[in-house]
Structure formats: C-alpha cells, structure tokens
Amino acid sequence: MPFLAKSDSTKRQQLLRGPFVPFFIGRTVDLAGGAMTAIVVPLAVLGASHSITDAGIVATATLLPTLAFMLLGGVAADRLTRRSLLVTTCLVSAGMQVGMGALLLSGHYSLLWMALFGVVIGVSSAFSGPSLRGIVPELVGNADLQRANAALATTRSAVRVAGPMIGGILVASVGGGWALIVDAISSVVAAACFLLIPRGNRPSAPTAVWVSLKQGWRAFSGARWIWISSISFAIINALNVAPVQILGAAIVAPVMGAASWGALLSGRVLGTLLSSAALVRFQISRPLVTGRLMGSLIVLPLLGVGLIHEFWLLLAMFFAGGVGSGVLNVTYDSTLQAKVPTEAMSRVSSWDDLIAFAAIPAAQVAVGPIAALLGNERVAILSACGIALAVLVPLAASSIRSRDLAMAS
Structure with a gap:
C-alpha cells in the first residue's frame, strides 16, 4: 500500500x-x-x-x-x-x-x-x-x-x-x-x-470527577501505543525546545547575528507550514510509521548548530526540521482522534499533553548548567542524538505499528 x-x-x-x-x-x-x-x-x-x-x-x-x-x-x-x-x-x-x-x-x-x-x-x-x-x-x-x-x-x-x-x-x-x-x-x-x-x-x-479522572487514566494507560508515544514526545520536547531556543541562540547569534538566528527560526516554521499544507492534499496510509520516519528530520537543526557554521546550509536543515515536525504532529493527532472514543478523547489527550510537556520547564532550567559543563555545541549534538532515539525507537513496538490508521482516500 x-x-x-x-x-x-x-x-x-x-x-x-x-x-x-x-x-x-x-x-x-x-x-x-x-x-x-x-x-x-x-x-x-x-x-x-x-x-x-x-x-x-x-x-x-x-x-x-x-x-x-x-x-x-x-x-x-x-x-x-x-x-x-x-x-x-x-x-x-x-x-x-x-x-x-x-x-x-x-x-x-x-x-x-x-x-x-x-x-x-x-x-x-x-x-x-x-x-x-x-x-x-x-x-x-x-x-x-x-x-x-x-x-x-x-x-x-x-x-x-x-x-x-x-x-x-x-x-x-x-x-x-x-x-x-x-x-x-x-x-x-x-x-x-x-x-x-x-x-x-x-x-x-x-460520574464523579475523581471517577472520570480514573477512567481517563485507564483509557490512556491501557493503550500502550499512546503512552509510549507520550513518553517519546516528552523526551523530544525536553531535548528539543530548550536546546534549540537557548543553545541555538547562544551559538548562532554571536557568530551570524540576531537577524540570522531569527531567519533560521522562521525557516523552521515555514517547513512546518508547507508540510502541513501538503497533508491537506495528500493522504498518508501509514501515519504513525511515516510520521516517525519523517519526524527524524527534527534532529537536523540541533545537529546543524552543533556542527555547521554556514548560514544557508543551516537554513536548509532548519526548514527540513520543520517539515519533519509538521508531519509527525499531524499524523499523530489524526491517529489519536480516530482511535480514541470521542467520549474519552479530551481526558486521554490531557494525559497525553501533560506528560509530553511536563519536562520542558525543567529542561529550560537545566540546559544552562549542563552546557556550561559540557559545552554548547556538544550538548546540541547529544540532544540531537537523544531526539533521534526518542523518535525512532517506538517503531520497534508492535502496538505502534499495528495502530496505523488506513486513511480513506
């Protein structure tokens, strides 16, 4: 197919x-x-x-x-x-x-x-x-x-x-x-x-609020492919948001200028925009697998700031990272909405979001001291490697592969 x-x-x-x-x-x-x-x-x-x-x-x-x-x-x-x-x-x-x-x-x-x-x-x-x-x-x-x-x-x-x-x-x-x-x-x-x-x-x-909370947790934790995905996104967000926003600016801006850094971030957003627009027109038949394979492109911006000091090559890597992010998020959201019953969707998604975003504040606090110890570029590269594992390792789980939704064309 x-x-x-x-x-x-x-x-x-x-x-x-x-x-x-x-x-x-x-x-x-x-x-x-x-x-x-x-x-x-x-x-x-x-x-x-x-x-x-x-x-x-x-x-x-x-x-x-x-x-x-x-x-x-x-x-x-x-x-x-x-x-x-x-x-x-x-x-x-x-x-x-x-x-x-x-x-x-x-x-x-x-x-x-x-x-x-x-x-x-x-x-x-x-x-x-x-x-x-x-x-x-x-x-x-x-x-x-x-x-x-x-x-x-x-x-x-x-x-x-x-x-x-x-x-x-x-x-x-x-x-x-x-x-x-x-x-x-x-x-x-x-x-x-x-x-x-x-x-x-x-x-x-x-039902009572505490019963609804318990039911939502059961629906979330009982779906292996969902909580594996949530943990994956938690690692991706922790290793991506703070390193890109803080380390990227610290590495790029002093060398290329603040305007160049802003252009790189805009290039990443443009990549997300264009990939999302393409998914309005083209249907993905294996959304979870395809989303994660394309999502591996998210590592490119951090690899770029850690290894490369050429603006146009960095811009291409930020754009590609945005493309990967757009495909990964759209395919996951669509599969989640299709597979979870409507009456439990909001509770399941709230657990999903809480786990996925909870580590960001701690990562924002920790990235400075860790970078001071290991160096900005090294932390950027290590973060990229960690993101690659977080994106691709879940594909080894049969629950991820088997939940792919065959979208009607």
Whole structure:
C-alpha cells in the first residue's frame, strides 16, 4: 500500500463546509491572538516594569496553572459540551486581557495583578486545550481527520510567523495596553465563531470527577501505543525546545547575528507550514510509521548548530526540521482522534499533553548548567542524538505499528 495518496478534491471541498468551518475560523483567530499575546505580554511587562524578572514571573504564572489544571480540563471537556467550554474560556481570557490592558493604560502597573491575570489565563488554557483536540472528531469523519488537522496546523504555523510581528508593531505603535485590548477583541471574535458550532452531546449523568479522572487514566494507560508515544514526545520536547531556543541562540547569534538566528527560526516554521499544507492534499496510509520516519528530520537543526557554521546550509536543515515536525504532529493527532472514543478523547489527550510537556520547564532550567559543563555545541549534538532515539525507537513496538490508521482516500 502506498504511503501517500492524493486526496479527492470533492472531499477537500466538503471539509470547508459544515460545522468545521466556524471552528476553523474561530481557532485561527484564537491562535492569532495567542501568537500576539506571546510577545505582547512580555514586552508590555518589560515596558512598564523594566524588569526581566517581572516578565519571567508573569510567564511562569501563566504556564504552571495550565499544567496543573490540564487533567481537570480533560474531565470537563468529556463531561460538558466542548463548544460551551471553548466559548467560555475565550471570554474569560478576553476579560483577563482587558484587565491587563486597563492596568497598563491606567499607569498603575502591579506585578501581583499582572501575575493573577496570568494565572486565570493559564487555567483557562488548561480547559480549552483538551476541548480543542477533542472536538475535531465531532466535526469531521475519520477519513477527514488528517486533512482537518493539517489545515489547523497550517494556520497555526502561519500565525506563528505573522502573530509576533503584528504584536510587536502594536506594542511599538499604540503601546502594550492597547495591544492587549486588541488581543481581547480577537478572543471575543473567536468565541462568537465557536458559538456557531453545533452543541454536541455529552453524557446525561456524568460520574464523579475523581471517577472520570480514573477512567481517563485507564483509557490512556491501557493503550500502550499512546503512552509510549507520550513518553517519546516528552523526551523530544525536553531535548528539543530548550536546546534549540537557548543553545541555538547562544551559538548562532554571536557568530551570524540576531537577524540570522531569527531567519533560521522562521525557516523552521515555514517547513512546518508547507508540510502541513501538503497533508491537506495528500493522504498518508501509514501515519504513525511515516510520521516517525519523517519526524527524524527534527534532529537536523540541533545537529546543524552543533556542527555547521554556514548560514544557508543551516537554513536548509532548519526548514527540513520543520517539515519533519509538521508531519509527525499531524499524523499523530489524526491517529489519536480516530482511535480514541470521542467520549474519552479530551481526558486521554490531557494525559497525553501533560506528560509530553511536563519536562520542558525543567529542561529550560537545566540546559544552562549542563552546557556550561559540557559545552554548547556538544550538548546540541547529544540532544540531537537523544531526539533521534526518542523518535525512532517506538517503531520497534508492535502496538505502534499495528495502530496505523488506513486513511480513506
């Protein structure tokens, strides 16, 4: 059976109609606002406080609640209507962004209040994330899951390029306070789009929260291919995110300049965008196997910064790494959504996300001391080797190979 098959044009057109459309638009608007917020909040806090420490505290106050409440978010998404949760979390985030903006515009900056607003946004993200992954199978059939996830990944990559640029322009032109108000407006628009999604059905007599948590853990841990994948992603994220963001900048920027480093990161995003766009058109018949084989390209950026000092070759390696990342993520998400029952999808995905992302903060703290001991380039190369093992070793598990979904063409 071929690994790639061209998707039928009629099916691609059908994907752009029906309940997936308002979700796709709302998700795109929400992603754009989130991409702006990622740069607007640190710049706004720095502008008001002139303190890197303050910016770090606000960022941490947003991230930690997301991780802490993610499992409860999965329970809520499986017990309630996911549409209602998406609308509510968007409106809550909008309110907190308005609060941040008003605080800055009033000239009464307060680290405590900014951190508290960040905490609420973080909790909101913990409840929206499982709903976003869980609702896609409600809106499209199994045969369209890859195309739907590829379309979502394409827009995610696009806003990662445009969002920070727009956010920076807003901060520079109208100030951090008004930029946050614009972010809030985008959240309200996203909520309005999500309101157009069909309500969907939820269990009429939900179990106790602790029982739902236990059921979600059983569904997650009982699927060997899922928890193997989650552990794999945890290692990939720990060895990829901090080394690329911190060591890559430390190695490349002093030699080639900050602009060149920014161009390399943009090249990686472009690779993810183009591979995601290709997966809207081409169907992969062996998604888990193909995704991991292509995912091995993720090692190239770190190998490049550790071994190579030629900009154009590095750019090609960053682009290829982005291609591999896009294929790996789309194929995994599509298979997960197809194989896990809809009523348990959000709880399973919350366990999946929690394990996959939990090691990132520790890795960000540890990478500096380890690099000081072993050297920046050596740590980059060792991280790349570790990522290669984390991507490819799971293919030895029969549960991974046997769960490949034969996508309808």
